[in-house]
Amino acid sequence: MKAQVVTISSGKGGVGKTTATANLAVALAAAGSKVVCIDGDIGLRNLDVVMGLENRIVYDIVDVIEGRCRLKQAMIRDKRLPELYLIPAAQTRDKQSVSASDMVRVVHDLRKEADWILIDSPAGIERGFKNAVAPADRVIVVTNPEVSAVRDADRVIGILEAEEKGTPSLIINRLNPSLVRQNDMLSAEDVLDLLAVKLIGIVPEDENVIVGTNRGNPVALEPKSKAGQAFRNIARRLQGEEVPFLDLEAGNGFWSRWLGRK
Amino acid sequence: MFNFFKRHKSAESAKERLQLVLIHDRINLSPAELEALKDDLIETISRHVVIDPQAVRIAMEHEGRSQRLVADIPIQGVGRRKRGKAK
Numbered sequence: 001m002k003a004q005v006v007t008i009s010s011g012k013g014g015v016g017k018t019t020a021t022a023n024l025a026v027a028l029a030a031a032g033s034k035v036v037c038i039d040g041d042i043g044l045r046n047l048d049v050v051m052g053l054e055n056r057i058v059y060d061i062v063d064v065i066e067g068r069c070r071l072k073q074a075m076i077r078d079k080r081l082p083e084l085y086l087i088p089a090a091q092t093r094d095k096q097s098v099s100a101s102d103m104v105r106v107v108h109d110l111r112k113e114a115d116w117i118l119i120d121s122p123a124g125i126e127r128g129f130k131n132a133v134a135p136a137d138r139v140i141v142v143t144n145p146e147v148s149a150v151r152d153a154d155r156v157i158g159i160l161e162a163e164e165k166g167t168p169s170l171i172i173n174r175l176n177p178s179l180v181r182q183n184d185m186l187s188a189e190d191v192l193d194l195l196a197v198k199l200i201g202i203v204p205e206d207e208n209v210i211v212g213t214n215r216g217n218p219v220a221l222e223p224k225s226k227a228g229q230a231f232r233n234i235a236r237r238l239q240g241e242e243v244p245f246l247d248l249e250a251g252n253g254f255w256s257r258w259l260g261r262k
Numbered sequence: 263m264f265n266f267f268k269r270h271k272s273a274e275s276a277k278e279r280l281q282l283v284l285i286h287d288r289i290n291l292s293p294a295e296l297e298a299l300k301d302d303l304i305e306t307i308s309r310h311v312v313i314d315p316q317a318v319r320i321a322m323e324h325e326g327r328s329q330r331l332v333a334d335i336p337i338q339g340v341g342r343r344k345r346g347k348a349k
Contacts, residue, residue, distance in 0.1 A: 146276070147276050147279060147280055147283075150280055151280065151283055151284065151287065154284050154287060154288070155287060157327070158287075158288060158327075161327065167327070180273070183271060183272070183273045183274065184272045184273055185273055186273050186276050186277060186280075187273070190273065190276075190277050193277075194277065194280050194281065194284060195327075196324075196326045196327045197327070
């Protein structure tokens, strides 16, 4: 196996990086891939609770880096999907305990163990972000259709381009179709116009995400959840499949036709 | 009624405001610094040809993610400005 390494980033906090990481991991694993996700937010770990694995943690990524355990010992197996693993962040350490070359080394060793490695980046553009991006083959930037999130996404995209990480692809998360119809929320088209990057998915605002997070069950496993469907579609696009952007994703038929033409 | 109308256009003001902010973020120049650039440009060009400083337009354009500084500088008259005092 030779894994593809995808880092999920955003600049601004609270836009749904961790939710996106958990859901893409679950969707890829449910489709039969072997997936390892890494929480890159040292000191503020959350991917474990979002995935419902917080009670299984013994070792974390800093233990691996500092040689206190083997890589496989820090890989927590998911309770639902046998081919899904989490390497948690350390909670009582800070970002200074990891360097970019540590991340590159750990991910290098992991590549032969999986089909996909997803790295959840911390917010911000400092060391933690740089560490999370260092080993990536590609980066996904998550944003929300609102001014501060779009502005920060633009900064992150600029930094990634300047560091020759290539142009990332974009997830527009928490889009509210009825607010867009009322012209009180930036549409997916507006956001793409502003950021000028390739879209990989639009995730509608969905109460199921909150309910799922409360329980530690990512919505990508909920057949009826719209956000879950959107995340499953993104996972298929990641695997190279052409999946049309559904109306339910954008909440607006014009948009999907427009995009289909592109 | 007026308020209702205004509220309806909040997505539009978000987009317009972002367009401006992103231009300045990307080139790392504040509106004031861009104004200073314009003044320098006018001064430099005025040393060679006669222009009307009021008519100069400086704009940032973008194509995809690349930015372009576009200056529209109408030149006045035909003749060249007299070259220096010596001769």
